[in-house]
Amino acid sequence: MSLPPDTRSAPSRWSRPLRFAHVAIVGKYHAPGARSAVDEIAQFLHGEGCDVSLEQETAANTGLQQYPALDVPAIGQACDLALVVGGDGTMLGIGRQLARYGVPLVGINQGRLGFITDIPFDSYADTLRPMLRGEFAEDARALMAATVWRDGRCVFEATALNDVVVNRGGVASMIELRVEVDGHFVANQRADGLIIASPTGSTAYALSAGGPLLHPGIGGWVMVPIAPHTLSNRPVVIPSHSEIAVEIVSGRDASANFDMQSLTSLLHGDRIVVRRSEHALRLLHPVGWSYFDTLRKKLHWNEGT
Known part of the structure; x- marks a missing residue:
């Protein structure tokens, strides 16, 4: 006698526990559209189950007062991850300050080149979702x-x-x-x-x-x-x-x-x-990230082939 098929749905891969429970957002707050970008990402993180704080200058200059505002030492002590929304200049500024605390950083690119802020804004949700649960490549920068x-x-x-x-x-x-x-x-x-x-x-x-x-x-x-x-x-x-x-x-x-x-x-x-x-900066990238892919894309190698 055959058993009836198991009709229970398979567990979603996103049911895995969060690797980063408390995330700080650092924004390029002078850029057009910065407020809406930071708010959108913050809401996404909340939806994923993360506690969200804003770096204090980002909070003050975007006017997003519904999130806790933390200075850099507080981010270093309380947060598991920092998301940098902007360009490489934004990453350089906050990266130098956070390196001493060992907090890893992820860059979401709203700038021009984006050598170290390498996640495009229009695909951040699909990219971040697995990273929040431990699927990432780590890259230490001296x-x-x-x-x-x-x-x-x-x-x-x-x-x-x-x-x-x-x-x-x-x-x-x-x-x-x-x-x-x-x-x-x-x-x-x-x-x-x-x-x-x-x-x-x-x-x-x-x-x-x-x-x-x-x-x-x-x-x-x-x-x-x-x-x-x-x-x-x-x-x-x-x-x-x-x-x-x-x-x-x-x-x-x-x-x-x-x-x-x-x-x-x-x-x-x-x-x-x-x-x-x-101290060294801890950069996190999506699984499969390659330095050579970044060079090829940002320096426009092999265009037209």
């Missing part, structure tokens, strides 16, 4: 810790995810830089400046200055001269455990930029010291 020294005193310090850039001011003349790696003299370089970039930053300013693309799995930095006087002065890749020191020898109005989001003016004799930070 940060740089930079200090500026003057007369033996540290006068400025910053963290960078993309790059540290030393360059000349608006005067149409080069600057001269003395470059050392791990205390060993490399060269006195005359150029418009020097870029020290991480693998993450190798697709940013360093790329437009002629630097190589570095896979994020490589433990290295690249030093890229900007318009060097000596044509044989080429980009150099060095281990990320190295310490790089750049001294201002001559030139007017030199400055140092850190991810192009913080800036300090430099005087002759100032030394910019760059080391690997003790």
Whole structure:
């Protein structure tokens, strides 16, 4: 005698427990449509069973007061995940701050390029749903810790995810830089400046200055001269455990930029010291994500084939 078929429905894959129960949203709040985008994603997360908070500046500037507003330390202590809604600049700003807390970040792209905010906004729901339940690829990105020294005193310090850039001011003349790696003299370089970039930053300013693309799995930095006087002065890749020191020898109005989001003016004799930070950014991607897919799409390789 045959048994009747089991008519019970199979359990949905989305019945799996949430990996991230409390999610913070960080928005590019000055962008058109930012308020509606943040609110839509927050409602989606609620529907998935997540507790939702907004980064305090995002809450203040979007006017979305129905969600708890948290500053960065509070996000670091209370949240399991941060969703960054915007472009790479938004990710750079919050990523540097959250790295010390070990909170993973997911980027939803509302910017232009989106090398590290790689989930398109129009498909975020289908992409995030499995990620919230543990289906993702994790990618650790090294940060740089930079200090500026003057007369033996540290006068400025910053963290960078993309790059540290030393360059000349608006005067149409080069600057001269003395470059050392791990205390060993490399060269006195005359150029418009020097870029020290991480693998993450190798697709940013360093790329437009002629630097190589570095896979994020490589433990290295690249030093890229900007318009060097000596044509044989080429980009150099060095281990990320190295310490790089750049001294201002001559030139007017030199400055140092850190991810192009913080800036300090430099005087002759100032030394910019760059080391690997003790913290790393935890980026999460959808299962099947590939760095090469990102390059191909963002750099428009193989178009027309």
